[in-house]
Structures are given as C-alpha cells and as structure tokens.
Amino acid sequence: MRELFELRGADPxxxxxxxxxxxxxxxxxxxxxxxxxxxxxxxxxxxxCSGQQLVPVLRDGDCVVHDSVAIFQYLDRAYPERPLLGTGEAQSRARLLERVIFQALRMPLLKILVPRVHALIAPADQAYFRSxxxxxxxxxxxxxxxxQAGTAQLRQALAPLEAWLADQPYLDGDSAGGSDYLVGGLFFWAWCLGTQPWATESNVGAWFQRLLNHYQTSCGPVKRAEPDGQALAVPTA
Known part of the structure; x- marks a missing residue:
C-alpha cells in the first residue's frame, strides 16, 4: 500500500x-x-527513508519521492492514465502557472494563517515552528x-484567478487537473485551518467548493478547525 507522510496539527x-x-x-x-x-x-x-526532513513524502513500494511537484511528475510516469501535468510544453505551462499564482497567493495567506498554525499545532511543535x-x-x-493586510493583498492577488474562472469551471478547463491541485492546495490550507479569506459567492469560491465537494464525495469529510469567522466580501468592482 502506498504511504503518504503528511503534516498534522495537535489533532491528528x-x-x-x-x-x-x-x-x-x-x-x-x-x-x-x-x-x-x-x-x-x-x-x-x-x-x-526520503533522505530529507520535509513533507510530503510518498512511498510507493520501493520508490520514495519527496516534494509535491516531484511527486506529481512521478505519478505521471508511473501511472500515465489521467495525466496531472502532461509532458513537454504542457508541463512547462502548468509549472509556470503554479509558480506565478502560488507565489502571489502564498505570502498574503501566510500573513493570515501564521497565528492559526501556531495555535493549532501540538505544544511540542510550537517552539520549532516559531524558531x-x-x-x-x-x-x-x-x-x-x-x-487585515494579508486579506487586502489576497483580494488583489485573486483577481487574475477570478477572471480566469469566469470562463471555465477549473484552471485546467472543463475538468480539474494538475494546475487546479497545485494552486488548490493553498485553499485547502486556509480552509482546514478554519479560515476562508475569499468570497464564497465568487468564481474562486465556487471553484474551491467544487474541488472540496469532489474530494469529500470520494474520500469523506475533511477535518476542519473551528472557523475564525473571516470571510472576504464579494468584490463590488
């Protein structure tokens, strides 16, 4: 059986x-x-087993892979049906989309989520996380x-995604693909920590809800921390 080594909070x-x-x-x-x-x-x-100290790590039989993008590439090689990133130019475009969007969203979200992470991890982890x-x-x-600043910055950073998703349900088109998962991980990060600093009634909000619904329909409910009440207002312009 494949094993995925992943990060947990105080609640396993x-x-x-x-x-x-x-x-x-x-x-x-x-x-x-x-x-x-x-x-x-x-x-x-x-x-x-992975020769380093960071998650995620996927162990698939004798093969051990770390780093999320490297795991995507491994899965496409080992299980070529339903490609995640594709090959050649398609893979390069997916990586570019991931790099640009991920970097634009990560820092604003970090400003919002740092206190949540620190509060929700095990006490023994808090000193490590802080240092x-x-x-x-x-x-x-x-x-x-x-x-507050993170939410304002996130609102601006989400504008290209909001426009992109006005014409199609997923970043990869009519169905979800690798680009959706590479970017969507950020939204699961915030949502699982009990925060939703984006508008529910928006293209981005509907896109995330589709990803979440699909996952929960297939895999069961996702554990979420007690919501902190934050929500982005629907943009008026």
Missing part, C-alpha cells in the same frame, strides 16, 4: 499542509489508494502576522 485528523493537500488531490485524480502517515512538525525520524519561521521571515511571528 487536522491535515493542513498546502503541499500535502496537493498530493492528496493528485492521488484522488489518479484513482490511487494510500495510507496516511500524519506527522507533527518535529516528528522527523519517519522521513529518513524556523522567524529565521526564514527575519522577524517574530507577531511582527509578521497581519490578517
């Missing part, structure tokens, strides 16, 4: 990593069953976190 059923959600959606797309191995931030020993993130950010979590 709360799985919130955007990168791990990418892989969950990709495995569903391929119709591949797997066994979840949820890990805390500081639970590094099980990842030794590693503060080193990367160059400031304290409290100085970096700014949900």
């Amino acid at each position: 059923e709360l799985l919130f990593s955007p990168y791990c959600w990418r892989v969950r959606l990709a495995l569903l797309h391929k119709g591949l069953e797997f066994h979840s191995r949820p890990l805390c931030f500081t639970d590094k020993a099980p990842l030794a 590693t993130r503060e080193k990367a950010l160059g400031m304290s979590l409290e100085a970096f976190a700014d949900p």
